[in-house]
Amino acid sequence: MVEAAQVTGIGDRGHEVGPPELRRAIELLFFAYRDFTGEADQLLERYGFGRAHHRVIYFVGRHPGVSVSGLLDILKITKQGLSPVLSQLVRDGFVIARPDRADRRRRRLFLTEEAQALERVLTARQSARLAAAFAEAGPDAASGFTQVLEAIIAPEVRHRVALAFPDPMEGSPRP
Amino acid sequence: MVEAAQVTGIGDRGHEVGPPELRRAIELLFFAYRDFTGEADQLLERYGFGRAHHRVIYFVGRHPGVSVSGLLDILKITKQGLSPVLSQLVRDGFVIARPDRADRRRRRLFLTEEAQALERVLTARQSARLAAAFAEAGPDAASGFTQVLEAIIAPEVRHRVALAFPDPMEGSPRP
DNA sequence: ATTATATGTCAAGGATGCTGACGTAATTGC
DNA sequence: GCAATTACGTCAGCATCCTTGACATATAAT
Numbered sequence: 082m083v084e085a086a087q088v089t090g091i092g093d094r095g096h097e098v099g100p101p102e103l104r105r106a107i108e109l110l111f112f113a114y115r116d117f118t119g120e121a122d123q124l125l126e127r128y129g130f131g132r133a134h135h136r137v138i139y140f141v142g143r144h145p146g147v148s149v150s151g152l153l154d155i156l157k158i159t160k161q162g163l164s165p166v167l168s169q170l171v172r173d174g175f176v177i178a179r180p181d182r183a184d185r186r187r188r189r190l191f192l193t194e195e196a197q198a199l200e201r202v203l204t205a206r207q208s209a210r211l212a213a214a215f216a217e218a219g220p221d222a223a224s225g226f227t228q229v230l231e232a233i234i235a236p237e238v239r240h241r242v243a244l245a246f247p248d249p250m251e252g253s254p255r256p
Numbered sequence: 257m258v259e260a261a262q263v264t265g266i267g268d269r270g271h272e273v274g275p276p277e278l279r280r281a282i283e284l285l286f287f288a289y290r291d292f293t294g295e296a297d298q299l300l301e302r303y304g305f306g307r308a309h310h311r312v313i314y315f316v317g318r319h320p321g322v323s324v325s326g327l328l329d330i331l332k333i334t335k336q337g338l339s340p341v342l343s344q345l346v347r348d349g350f351v352i353a354r355p356d357r358a359d360r361r362r363r364r365l366f367l368t369e370e371a372q373a374l375e376r377v378l379t380a381r382q383s384a385r386l387a388a389a390f391a392e393a394g395p396d397a398a399s400g401f402t403q404v405l406e407a408i409i410a411p412e413v414r415h416r417v418a419l420a421f422p423d424p425m426e427g428s429p430r431p
Numbered sequence: 432a433t434t435a436t437a438t439g440t441c442a443a444g445g446a447t448g449c450t451g452a453c454g455t456a457a458t459t460g461c
Numbered sequence: 462g463c464a465a466t467t468a469c470g471t472c473a474g475c476a477t478c479c480t481t482g483a484c485a486t487a488t489a490a491t
Contacts (some may be wrong), residue, residue: 102402103383105418108318111311114289114419115332136286143283149438157290160438162479168439186437186488190359208278213408214351218400224478225393225400227277230284231390235291240286243280306446320451324469335469343470361457361468 086222120210121203128173133166135203138192141176141198143243146189148181155241192198296378296383303348303374308341310378313367316351317375318418321364323356330416350374 123137140155141147149167153160161242167190170176175196181187185206192200215223293307300310301382315330316322324342328335342365350371356362367375390398406414 099383100387101418102398103386104318104379106386106398106402107379107382107403108294109402109409109416110289112413113405113408114285116413117285117408133478143279150436158478160481161440161481164439166478172308184437184489188438203277204282205274207282208274210408211278211281212275214404217407218403221396222400222403223277223281225283225397226404227281228393228397229389229401230281230288232392233282233288233292233385238291240285242283243276308447325467332446334449336450336471339470340446361456365471377476 112160117207117210120206124199124203124206129169134170134175137163137166137170138175138200139195139204140192142192144201145191148176148187148189148206170196272342283428292382292385295381299374299378299381304344309350311347312338312345313343313350313375316365317367317372320366323362323364324353325362327365338358 115202121135122132125131128134130138136156137152140152144151144155149160151161152167153163154165167176171178174193177191177193178188179191181189215226218226233244234242286334296310297307300306303309305313312327315327319326319330322330324335324338327342328338329336338406342351346353349368352366352368353363354366356364390401393401406417
């Protein structure tokens with residue numbers, strides 16, 4: 082096939098393997114995600130933060146009082162991987178960790194006001210980009226977009242995603 | 257606000273910052289992309305490859321005869337970043353680089369048969385996951401999904417995405 | 432009292448990038 | 462023909478983010 086590609090050469094589309102619309106969707110997801118996540122980096126740099134810090138700030142902001150292990154469950158990384166990032170955020174005054182009253186082994190994490198302000202700006206930027214895309218594609222497309230994303234997510238992970246309307250149980254201590 | 261979060265404590269949703277559906281979409285994109293890309297990793301490990309190798313295999317497969325700089329343009333990384341990955345793929349017999357006939361400074365990249373087979377399996381896995389999500393969400397949602405992804409992508413990058421139908425100009429030498 | 436849990440830390444390493452500098456071969460422009 | 466440019470490679474150094482493994486400490490549960 083390599084020889085064939087060289088012989089037929091120019092204009093060869095490579096081996097066709099599946100429905101073009103699926104192949105196209107795979108690529109769209111790659112490019113879209115890359116462009117989308119690149120949005121916030123410039124602002125984070127000013128604070129000496131990277132993507133990992135962004136994720137922590139975001140999810141602690143969404144789940145105030147989450148425990149360290151709860152955060153690890155969401156992020157699906159190891160505590161050794163989280164450690165330097167979380168330490169820096171605490172050291173720099175962006176995250177506050179206080180022991181849970183009922184179980185003092187657990188540290189509940191909260192954003193400081195400065196971190197909340199940063200998170201608002203970061204989320205606002207990404208929201209603006211999404212809103213522009215939704216406006217361009219139309220409300221039905223926007224609805225389909227979230228439906229498909231939800232279907233892509235592994236069933237056991239879906240419950241972690243924020244609900245469209247506030248979750249009354251959010252932040253409650255584990256049994 | 258941190259104190260407020262601790263006082264109101266349990267059940268607090270954190271600071272509400274924007275439309276819930278946009279916040280929800282941001283999270284969906286995060287979880288969906290993570291689950292989606294994790295799909296192929298297990299298979300790649302058997303070859304001693306990572307995501308970077310996957311990207312090279314994928315795009316060389318989609319653009320047979322692409323030059324090194326062409327690949328760098330697609331991936332948006334530096335040649336120093338690509339170098340170890342591409343070298344390993346050539347060394348392991350997954351990518352063949354031959355000088356362009358008209359301009360022998362340029363190396364045109366092709367996949368070997370083994371690499372094509374691997375790429376087919378990898379893409380088939382991801383296609384299957386996408387197809388399942390499309391089936392679950394319905395054809396209209398699938399259409400909206402790709403429309404929104406395309407709208408998210410920066411305009412100057414959109415032309416890089418595969419077309420739904422083969423591009424007759426693909427692989428042609430630069431003027 | 433023993434065991435289990437939540438967390439932290441030290442060590443070592445891998446994957447994937449970056450910038451900067453330099454070199455070589457080939458092509459292009461004058 | 463010669464200089465500048467282009468395509469590519471490589472070496473050095475560094476950063477980010479993540480891993481596994483081992484061990485320590487405090488608290489809670491039994």
